[in-house]
Amino acid sequence: AQKVTQAQTEISVVEKEDVTLDCVYETRDTTYYLFWYKQPPSGELVFLIRRNSFDEQNEISGRYSWNFQKSTSSFNFTITASQVVDSAVYFCALSEADTGNQFYFGTGTSLTVIP
Amino acid sequence: EAQVTQNPRYLITVTGKKLTVTCSQNMNHEYMSWYRQDPGLGLRQIYYSMNVEVTDKGDVPEGYKVSRKEKRNFPLILESPSPNQTSLYFCASSRGGWETQYFGPGTRLLVL
Numbered sequence: 001a002q003k004v005t006q007a008q009t010e011i012s013v014v015e016k017e018d019v020t021l022d023c024v025y026e027t028r029d030t031t032y033y034l035f036w037y038k039q040p041p042s043g044e045l046v047f048l049i050r051r052n053s054f055d056e057q058n059e060i061s062g063r064y065s066w067n068f069q070k071s072t073s074s075f076n077f078t079i080t081a082s083q084v085v086d087s088a089v090y091f092c093a094l095s096e097a098d099t100g101n102q103f104y105f106g107t108g109t110s111l112t113v114i115p
Numbered sequence: 116e117a118q119v120t121q122n123p124r125y126l127i128t129v130t131g132k133k134l135t136v137t138c139s140q141n142m143n144h145e146y147m148s149w150y151r152q153d154p155g156l157g158l159r160q161i162y163y164s165m166n167v168e169v170t171d172k173g174d175v176p177e178g179y180k181v182s183r184k185e186k187r188n189f190p191l192i193l194e195s196p197s198p199n200q201t202s203l204y205f206c207a208s209s210r211g212g213w214e215t216q217y218f219g220p221g222t223r224l225l226v227l
Contacts, residue, residue, distance in 0.1 A: 045218040107157035
C-alpha cells in the first residue's frame with residue numbers, strides 16, 4: 001500500500017487562482033515527519049516545508065500555506081494567487097521516526113499555471 | 116557553498132557494462148540516500164545510509180549496490196545495468212533520517 005498518496009496527477013489553473021494540492025499519508029507511528037518538495041522544470045528538488053506529527057498548527061509562508069490534519073491523515077498544500085513560476089511538480093513525503101530511516105514520497109502532482 | 120554533487124549528470128551505457136554514479140556532500144551529514152524517479156511513480160528510495168559503514172535497502176534495491184566508506188561519499192553502483200534501470204537518479208543527504216533532505220542535481224541514465 002502506498003504510504004503517501006497524491007491523488008491529483010495533474011492540475012491546471014489560470015494565473016492568480018488559488019490551488020490546493022492534496023496529500024494523504026498512512027502510518028502507525030505516533031512520531032513522524034511530513035515534507036513538501038517542489039521540482040520545477042529545471043529538475044532540481046527544492047525543499048518547501050517539514051512538519052512533525054505533534055505540531056498540527058497550520059503554516060503560512062507568503063503565498064504558500066499548509067494544512068495538517070491528523071484526523072484525516074492529510075497534509076495539504078495551498079498556493080494563493082498562483083503565478084507562472086509556481087508551475088512545477090510537487091511531492092509530498094513521509095518519514096517515520098520509529099524506523100527513522102526510510103523516506104516515502106508520493107507520486108507527485110504536476111501543476112501548470114496558465115498566464 | 117553547502118551542496119550535494121553527483122557525477123556524471125548524464126550517462127548513456129549498454130546493458131551489462133558496470134557503472135558507478137558518485138555522490139558527495141560537504142555538510143557533514145550523517146544520512147545519505149539514493150532515489151530513482153520514474154514517470155508516474157514519483158521518487159523511490161533505493162538505498163540509504165545512516166552513517167559510515169551502515170547501509171540499508173530502500174524500496175527498490177534490486178540491481179544496485181552502495182558503499183559508505185567515508186562520511187561525505189555515497190556511490191551508487193550498477194554491476195550489470197539493464198534497460199529497466201533507465202531513470203533519473205537523485206542523491207540526497209541530511210543530518211538524520213527524519214531531517215530535511217538536500218538533493219543533488221540528478222543523474223539521467225539511459226541503458227541501451
